[in-house]
Amino acid sequence: MKTSWRSASLVATAAALLALTTACGQDAGSTSANGQNVGNAAPAQGGYGSDGYGSSGQDKAEAAPKAKAAGQLAVWDSKKLGKVVTDNAGFTLYRFDKDTAQPPKSNCDAACLKTWPAVPANGAKAAPGVDASLVGEVTAADGSKQLTIDGWPMYRYAMDAAAGDAKGQGVGGTWYASAPDGKKASPAAAAQPAQPADLKGLSTRKDPKLGEIVVDKNGMTVYRFLKDSAWPIKSNCVGACAKKWPALAPVAKNDTENIPLKGYMTFDRPDGTKQQTLNCWPVYTFSGDKKAGDTNGQGVGGTWYAAAPDGKPVGAPK
DSSP states (O other), X not given: OHHHHHXXXXXXXXXXXXXXXXXXXXXXXXXXXXXXXXXXXXXOSSSSOTTSSSSTTSOTTOOOXXXXXXXXXXXXXXXXXXXXXXXXXOOBOEEETTSEETTEEOOOOHHHHHHSOBOBOTTOBOOTTSOGGGEEEXXXXXXXXXXXXXXXXXXXXXXXXXXXXXXXXXXGGTEEEBOTTSSBOOHHHHSOOOOOTTOOSEEEEEETTTEEEEEETTSOBOEEETTOEETTEEOOOOTHHHHHSOBOOOOOGGGBSSOOOTTOOEEEOTTSOEEEEXXXXXOBOOTTOOSTTOOTTTTGGGTEEEBOTTSOBTTOOO
């Protein structure tokens, strides 16, 4: 009888322990047949976080990792495309025809950004020799700050696997590699027109994109500033602005060609120097233009445009 009582007591104790273990199993974990704890298994490896979404369980809707910063931009001289802007790793940057530059706006939605990742604006620097004022930012569809060049939002292409790839060129008839000034890269834009050695002080040339525009004796593009006034004649580009946009010095009437002489006069600037006008409008050159034929100042800030012979700003919004 003692043996039976003792056996029954042991069975009861084991049943109690089993019940206790089952009740606490949700908190304390359980033990597998080989002795390993499987209730608190370590998160899966591979950089995805404890819930497999990269958010450690806090936000399972978190988007894919953002594109790498562009860093110091560079220029790739492509025989097929002309001058192309790249990031610091040599990857081609693209622009989208359905975007706008004035004002800057990205029309590449969240689905689009999976194929054309927005280039982050943070830390991006203009390519050497390119005006730093052309570099800006805009808010992309995913809420990030996206790099812009002369107002155009910049993207990479998911199918470009290595530096120097430009597989996104012409995709859908809307995606194009970007030139360093934000325009579409093209061999024609890269080639600079030859300038005659005997240019007048002011004359005109046929630009392939802008039409007839005014150039100075060195073949450099002449610009208008929309914030100026023609009557009374006044320049509102002073101080730091005047260093970036040098006022055009007076040019004698007999030193012009194809320039209407109506309203062709000079005026005194605030610093006492004289500035030339076209049809009473003050005119300038641009420090960002490095050689004859450059039009890097076109559309800058939505206020600077190449000057037509009659002084009107070419391509300015009406």
